[in-house]
Amino acid sequence: MKPLTTWFRKQEADTPPALESAALRSDRFRLEREGDWRRLEHIVTALEKNRLRRLSDQDVLDLPVLYRNTASSLAVARQTSLDAATLEYLEALVRRAWFQVYGPRQSPFTWLRRFFGGGLSRAVRAIWLDICIALTVMIIGTMVGWLLTDRDTEWYYALVPGQFADERQPGASAEILRQSLETKDNAGGLGTFAAALFSNNASVAILAFALGFAFGIPSLLLLVHNMAVLGAMLWLFSQAGLAPDFLAWLSIHGTTELFAILLAGAAGLHIGRSMAFPGQKSILSAAAASGQRTAKVMLGVVMMLIVAGLLEGYARQLVGSTAARATIGGGMLLFWILYFFVFGRGRDAPEVDAPS
Incomplete structure (x- = not known):
């Protein structure tokens, strides 16, 4: 039993640094891309509320690019198992943006x-x-x-x-x-x-x-x-x-x-x-x-x-x-x-x- 007890103790000693490393990696990933996510969220929210007056021409032109970049961030986040809050936020944002970029258009x-x-x-x-x-x-x-x-x-x-x-x-x-x-x-x-x-x-x-x-x-x-x-x-x-x-x-x-x-x-x-x-x-x-x-x-x-x-x-x-x-x-x-x-x-x- 002693070797098994020793193994558990070793795992407990190693866990905090691993969690800390994952948290740092998640924070760094989010900080590098959060500006684009927030901008995409602003554009999508304005479109959902029919408030195009609040958007510039460049915002409308950049919408597809921001959507693709955010979808790519979501794929990376899933592969690297980032924190659940980031994944949930990105999944919801990508769904909303997809509807604005590729969703059903109004009838003729x-x-x-x-x-x-x-x-x-x-x-x-x-x-x-x-x-x-x-x-x-x-x-x-x-x-x-x-x-x-x-x-x-x-x-x-x-x-x-x-x-x-x-x-x-x-x-x-x-x-x-x-x-x-x-x-x-x-x-x-x-x-x-x-x-x-x-x-x-x-x-x-x-x-x-x-x-x-x-x-x-x-x-x-x-x-x-x-x-x-x-x-x-x-x-x-x-x-x-x-x-x-x-x-x-x-x-x-x-x-x-x-x-x-x-x-x-x-x-x-x-x-x-x-x-x-x-x-x-x-x-x-x-x-x-x-x-x-x-x-x-x-x-x-x-x-x-x-x-x-x-x-x-x-x-x-x-x-x-x-x-x-x-x-x-x-x-x-x-x-x-x-x-x-x-x-x-x-x-x-x-x-x-x-x-x-």
């Missing part, structure tokens, strides 16, 4: 309801400064087109594409110009026309957005060029005393179409401005963050261009009264202004972008 119906129920309007308001800059540039472009054509009519042929000019060109009589604004007898074939108009307008808007990656300057130049075309045509009809009729004819679809192109140009400018002035971020991370912010805006632009194509292909061709045309165009403009800048203001929705 719920996403659409939240998108049209305030997500889009808030995204537009988030780039209000870029909208103001783009609007100023568009007004300047219209004035440039008018002044250049008024100075030399050859500028009209340089600015206005041939398919838009046809009989609408300098020297045309007021009667010919008025006839170009008249309605069609029926709507036959207008569906194809509407589809072609949507394709053209969408290409302009998408190009204005895509050029934003060149620090936004090409986007502004494209807005100037497109609005110069409008300024030249406005000058033409004004010379014949038909400016109100032309504006009413154009407004049916123009208030929606030009608003969409304005938003697309502003979205491109927002990305370019973020890249030119990234602040504490790298250029690539600033571009990624602004790209996420403007993605909703571009989805709204596509929706608006569909509406504009339908209005241009049908309503503009079927409504002949100048007053009725102006009422439709003005009503659409009022609708977009109220929707983007009034509707959804002040709501704390989970899809709100992080402040720029």
Whole structure:
């Protein structure tokens, strides 16, 4: 019995140092990684409580990385048999983070309801400064087109594409110009026309957005060029005393179409401005963050261009009264202004972008 008693005594003497070593190893492991765990817990808690306003763009971008690092820490903790409290904490945190990174997403119906129920309007308001800059540039472009054509009519042929000019060109009589604004007898074939108009307008808007990656300057130049075309045509009809009729004819679809192109140009400018002035971020991370912010805006632009194509292909061709045309165009403009800048203001929705 003596050897066995001696063995037990030896084990009792060896136990405290072993436990002390394990505790030190656990403490060191936790201290080296606890900062990332706490940050992940903060992000997950904010997401669970639908408080995205409290998170920065970098927090959202780092969420998958923090989740993978914490899951790796959990695997190491299990292999090295760290203390039960650390294991329990990490298991709970990894489960919560997994749900936010890979968990079930909301249904398409719920996403659409939240998108049209305030997500889009808030995204537009988030780039209000870029909208103001783009609007100023568009007004300047219209004035440039008018002044250049008024100075030399050859500028009209340089600015206005041939398919838009046809009989609408300098020297045309007021009667010919008025006839170009008249309605069609029926709507036959207008569906194809509407589809072609949507394709053209969408290409302009998408190009204005895509050029934003060149620090936004090409986007502004494209807005100037497109609005110069409008300024030249406005000058033409004004010379014949038909400016109100032309504006009413154009407004049916123009208030929606030009608003969409304005938003697309502003979205491109927002990305370019973020890249030119990234602040504490790298250029690539600033571009990624602004790209996420403007993605909703571009989805709204596509929706608006569909509406504009339908209005241009049908309503503009079927409504002949100048007053009725102006009422439709003005009503659409009022609708977009109220929707983007009034509707959804002040709501704390989970899809709100992080402040720029």
